[in-house]
Amino acid sequence: MKVTFYKYHGTGNDFILIDDRKNEFPADNAELIDKLCERRFGIGADGLMLLRNHPDLDFEMIYFNSDGRYSSMCGNGGRCIVAFAKFLGVIEDRTTFMAVDGEHKAQFSGDWVELQMNAKSAVEERNGDYVLDTGSPHFIHFQNAEISNADLNKYVEEIRFGAEFKEEGININLVQPVGETLHMRTYERGVEDETFSCGTGVTAVAISNAFKNDRNGEIDQPIKARGGDLSVSFEKKGNEISNIWLKGPAEQVFKGEIEI
């Protein structure tokens, strides 16, 4: 079967996107998806997404990590599939679509896509570190030292593969405040490697930073990931977080065809 695919990235978090409105792609074939995401023997990507019809909303996003398994929500992927939906003519300049963690609104601002995010858990503080779910589960460690040469693997071994999270997994984020901007690096569950950006991670970092600094009101947090710049805006009243928007670029890199 010949499949047309489109390669997108959102600040270096890269994805294979397929228009599967005919429901023909073998979504349960984890081995195939893993192979397509392989960087040397396949197309290469952090994840794969299917755009499918939805009975009530503009479309449905089905997301797989590069290990081929169905995944929790992908924020950068959500922004890329919105750009893909506009490219296909499925939507114009705003949309409401279905994803694994529920409905998402999205809109365009210049060449950035703004995606409304769902905070799925309370913010848990653990000796200065944070754990929260923004559609995917995240562990956040803040440090003042330069993160570009930080030992991310130490947190991967201790936390991602530690007793508590070994089974379910969790994404690991290191954060270094630089002025008003948060510089960050992420190790992603299901990719089992560092990625250049992680949208649910960016969102989790922005929210936990507001708790760390006891900030309230309308917050617009600039973030610098390895693959580029994003921002997260939200409202915080004490422990209540609402109106969360993840904003950043979503770019189509190439189109291709592959026999599967």
Ligand SMILES: N[C@H](CCC[C@H](N)C(=O)O)C(=O)O
């Ligand atoms: N690897 C994540 C899902 C993708 C998250 C990331 N690509 C994003 O942009 O949010 C997990 O299994 O929790």
